Amino acid sequence: METMMSVLVGILVTVATYLILSKSLLRVILGTAIMSHAVHLLIMIMGGFSRDSSAPLLGEEAASYTDALPQALILTAIVISFGVTAFFLVLAYRTYKELKTDDLTKLRGHDDNE
Amino acid sequence: MNNLLVLPMVLPLLVGIILIFLRPFVKVQRVISFITMLVTFGISVYLLVMVQQEGIVTLDFGGWAAPFGISFVGDSFSLLLVTTAYLITTITLLYVFSTIGKERENMFVYPLIHLLLAGVACSFLTGDLFNLYVGFEVMLLASYALIVLGGEKAQLRESIKYVLVNVFSSFVFLIGIAYLYGVLGTLNLAHLSVRIAEVGQPPILTTIAIIFLLVFSLKAGLLLYFWLPGSYGAPPMSISALFGALLTKVGIYSLFRVFTLLFYHEPGITHTLLGIMAILTMVGGSIGAVAYNDLRKIIAYNVVIAVGFILSGLAIFNPTAIEGAIYYLVHDMIVKALLFLLVGATIYLSGTARLEQMSGMIRNYPLLGWLFFITMVSLAGIPPLSGFIGKVYVAQGAIESSAFVLLAVTLISSIFVLYSLLRIFRNVFWGETIISKDSMIPMKKGMIIPCALLAIATLTLGLGVEGIASVVADAAATLMNPEIYIDAVLNQGGV
Numbered sequence: 001m002e003t004m005m006s007v008l009v010g011i012l013v014t015v016a017t018y019l020i021l022s023k024s025l026l027r028v029i030l031g032t033a034i035m036s037h038a039v040h041l042l043i044m045i046m047g048g049f050s051r052d053s054s055a056p057l058l059g060e061e062a063a064s065y066t067d068a069l070p071q072a073l074i075l076t077a078i079v080i081s082f083g084v085t086a087f088f089l090v091l092a093y094r095t096y097k098e099l100k101t102d103d104l105t106k107l108r109g110h111d112d113n114e
Numbered sequence: 115m116n117n118l119l120v121l122p123m124v125l126p127l128l129v130g131i132i133l134i135f136l137r138p139f140v141k142v143q144r145v146i147s148f149i150t151m152l153v154t155f156g157i158s159v160y161l162l163v164m165v166q167q168e169g170i171v172t173l174d175f176g177g178w179a180a181p182f183g184i185s186f187v188g189d190s191f192s193l194l195l196v197t198t199a200y201l202i203t204t205i206t207l208l209y210v211f212s213t214i215g216k217e218r219e220n221m222f223v224y225p226l227i228h229l230l231l232a233g234v235a236c237s238f239l240t241g242d243l244f245n246l247y248v249g250f251e252v253m254l255l256a257s258y259a260l261i262v263l264g265g266e267k268a269q270l271r272e273s274i275k276y277v278l279v280n281v282f283s284s285f286v287f288l289i290g291i292a293y294l295y296g297v298l299g300t301l302n303l304a305h306l307s308v309r310i311a312e313v314g315q316p317p318i319l320t321t322i323a324i325i326f327l328l329v330f331s332l333k334a335g336l337l338l339y340f341w342l343p344g345s346y347g348a349p350p351m352s353i354s355a356l357f358g359a360l361l362t363k364v365g366i367y368s369l370f371r372v373f374t375l376l377f378y379h380e381p382g383i384t385h386t387l388l389g390i391m392a393i394l395t396m397v398g399g400s401i402g403a404v405a406y407n408d409l410r411k412i413i414a415y416n417v418v419i420a421v422g423f424i425l426s427g428l429a430i431f432n433p434t435a436i437e438g439a440i441y442y443l444v445h446d447m448i449v450k451a452l453l454f455l456l457v458g459a460t461i462y463l464s465g466t467a468r469l470e471q472m473s474g475m476i477r478n479y480p481l482l483g484w485l486f487f488i489t490m491v492s493l494a495g496i497p498p499l500s501g502f503i504g505k506v507y508v509a510q511g512a513i514e515s516s517a518f519v520l521l522a523v524t525l526i527s528s529i530f531v532l533y534s535l536l537r538i539f540r541n542v543f544w545g546e547t548i549i550s551k552d553s554m555i556p557m558k559k560g561m562i563i564p565c566a567l568l569a570i571a572t573l574t575l576g577l578g579v580e581g582i583a584s585v586v587a588d589a590a591a592t593l594m595n596p597e598i599y600i601d602a603v604l605n606q607g608g609v
Contacts, residue, residue, distance in 0.1 A: 020282070025274070032281050039288045046296030070295070073244055077288060080251045084281055087258060091277060094262075095270040107271050 005045050012038035025092045025102040029085065036081035040074045047071075116164075119173040119186045121157050122196050122235040125150060130228030140219045147224045148207050151231075155200035162193040166585060170592070170602035172241070180241070180603045181305040187241035187603055191440065191589035194582075195367055196238050198444050201571065202359045202451045203231055205564045209455050210352045212560025213462065218263055218350070226263070230256035230356065237364045241603055243294065243301045246368065247287055250333070254280050257361060261349050272348035279341045283332040290325040297322065304603035307375050307596050315379035323377035323384050327391075330372065334365025336425055337391040339418045343402065346417065347410035351458025354410075358417050359451040366424055366443065373428060374436070374593040381431055389429030393523045395422030400530035404537070407469045409457050412534050416453065416493070419527050420446045426520045427508045435511025437590040442504025444582075445575060449492050449501065452568035456486050459561045460542060464549075469538065474547030478554050483543040485565050490539055492572045494532040500575035 012034055019031030047070030096102050129150045136142050165171055165188060173186040188196075207227070214223055233253025240246050258280075262273040295301055297318060298309045310319060328338075335342045342362070346354050369388075377384055399418030406412055424446065427439025459482060464472045476483030492499035505528065512521035575582070592598050 020278075028278065032278070032285075035282070035285050039285045039292070042289060043292040043295070046292040048296070069301075073291075073295075076244070076248060080248070080284075083255060084251070084258075084277075084284075087255065088277055088281065091258075091262060091270070091273060094265060095274055098265065098267055098270055104274075107274060 002045055002049070005041060009038050009041050009045065012041070023104050025095070025104060025107075028104065029088050029092055032088065033081075033085050036077075036085070040077055040081075043070050043074050043077070116161075116171045116173060118157060118161060119171050119188050119239065120175075122154055122161075122200070123186075123232050123239060125154050125157075126228040126235070127232040130225040130232065133225040133228065134222060137220065137222065140216075143219070143224045144207075144211055147228065148204070150228070151200060151204040151207055154231075155197065155204055158193060158197040158200050161188055162190070162197050162585065165190055165193055166588065170599065172603055181300055181302045184245055185241040185302070185603060186239045187303075187599070188239055189589065189592045189599060189602070190585050191370070191593060192238040192367070194440070194444060194585055194589055195363065195447075196235055198447045199231065199234055199238070199360055199363075202447055202568070203227070203356065205567045205571075206352055206355050206359075206451055206455065208560060208567075209355070209458075209564040212558050213352055213458065214350055221263060223260070223263060223353075226256050226260050227356065230260065230360070234360050234364055238367055241303050243291055243303060243306065247284070247291060250287070250364070251284060253361070253364065254284070257357065260353050261345060261357075263349070263353075266348075269348045272345045275341055276345040279332060283329050286325065286332075287329040290322055290329060293322050293325065302603070303371065303375055304600045307600055308604070310376055310379065311596075315377060319377065320380050320383055323372070323380075324387070326372050326377075327369070327384065327387065330365045330369045331391060332365075333362070334369060334425070335362045335395075335418055335421045336365070336369070336388075337395050337398075339395065339398070339421070342418060343411050343414035346414040347408070351410075351454055351461065355451045355454035355458070358413075358454050359447045362417060362421055363443065363447055366421060369425060370428055370436075370439075370593060375596050375599060378431075378596070385429050385431050388425060389517065389520055392422045392426040392429050393520065395419075396426070396523050396527040400527050400534075403530055403534035409461060409467045409469065409538060409542075412469075412538060413450075413453050413457050416531060416534065417450060419531055420450065423508070423524055423527060426524050427511065430508070430511045430515050430517050430520060432511050432515050433590055433594050434514055435508050436593055437586055438504045438507025438509075438511055440504075440586050440589050441507060441579075442501065444586075445492075445500040445504055445572065448568055448571050448575065449489060452485075452565060452572065453489050453493070455561075455565050455568065456482065456489060457538075459557070459565065460486075462561070463555050463557065464542075469541045472542045472548075473545040474543070475549070476543040477547040478549055478551075479557055481562055481566070482557065483539075485562075485569050486539060486543060488569050488572070490532070490535040492576070493535065495528055498573070498576050500572045500579075502576065503579050 016031045016035035019027045047067040049066050133143050171188040174183045230253055233249050236249030237246055240249055258277050262269050300306055332338045346357055396419055399415050399422055402415035403412055424439050424443050427435045461467050492501050495501040495505040509521055
């Protein structure tokens, strides 16, 4: 289970990196969104889990319990990354309206092309 | 346990939320925000004095003892920075009142400043790595909004890069947290320090240390400063002043915390890397500071040089150098805010940010010119002013540790700082004036008074070094001896 998830995280990071490196602003934002999922899954794996361990604090006789902390951490991180992604999308929309382009190579900005 | 410790974070947070509902009443917003900042400054001073008498103050939220709950830890180092941050914000607010303009005041600039400060205070005071991430995000989200507020083309363009770089580095931060949790099973800084000391920092932990080095370097502008000059030039100068004084300093604070409390067992790898990065930062910053003719770019590169300088103190890693770095950190927060505000006033009065289009402004605005002169010599480190003592200590620490390359680069970079600012002073303030007495824009009181206050602050810091010497010595001692911090957090004798 953990191995499979690790592979999944790897694939997600690959996809995210590819998207973040592209020219179009929207693809870049999608890339950051996918990256956030990869990172959250990574936190999950790092907490460690297996099918044998039971949910925390529902009974006292289980052999091992799942660590609840990574889930709390992910919950916080998800909320934050939702907020940031929403802000980023609005920012991209405003930039597109204002500057008439979503091509990052044209958004470099020099002193003369204000 | 002391509940006061939460106020520097909670007070601006709550007031910031209240201010959102007072949107149409600009005057009320001004009064409330100024009073809040002043009160919070008072509380931080009180806490700082208390720490001197009673040792490190901690607060475990909800009564859950340290490794299990979230705790706030106020030692001399973090409270010194919190106090300086609030001092600067209080004074900068006066400047914001008169320069920011109606549109921005109506679009939540004061609530955003409050939220920014809440994030900064949370990052300084927290004793938990994940909470540090949350503090960072609160601060960054407020800064994203502040940088784009107004919606000018340059602001939008620069903020896209700024947001992207910071979002990416936040994910790398989370990856670092995940690995650290996977290896050590805790996120409390003190507890982490204990566990790392137990296993003696094997290579896996050094690798994680380098991930954190990367993340905080991006936030502090150490070597990875490519995003900094553009984005600090985009918003109005009063907002840039807050950014220059606070944002990079939170990254620097985190580097200090992580590399003195957690990963101090392999200085040969991590601190050497820090030293190399600091040298490259100072070289790159110096080149940038003399290369541009745009005032905003010149001072943004001056921020970069200062980051390199402060972190060379951490790279040298002996008590003298750390003490010097702390002095310089406090000095730099004040003087960088002052520099940004002065340049903002200059740009406002002359209507341009190009060096070659200004001349002889000291004839029309003598006070502004002399304040700039004070700032310049203060940054260059001329004795009665505040930059001197930090430079001396860092240089002395470098000699003690025989880090002669770092010593040479730090001293040469000071010359570049002096040269780049002297160039501004010569071109902008000296020479024949090109503004006639009739077409002269009158100086606003709200612009010059905050600058004068900050100049007084740098003078007081320089002349009254004795006053904070014990605080800085205590901060350096806490940083160099992690046991003090661990003891305060994990073994709170009964109370």
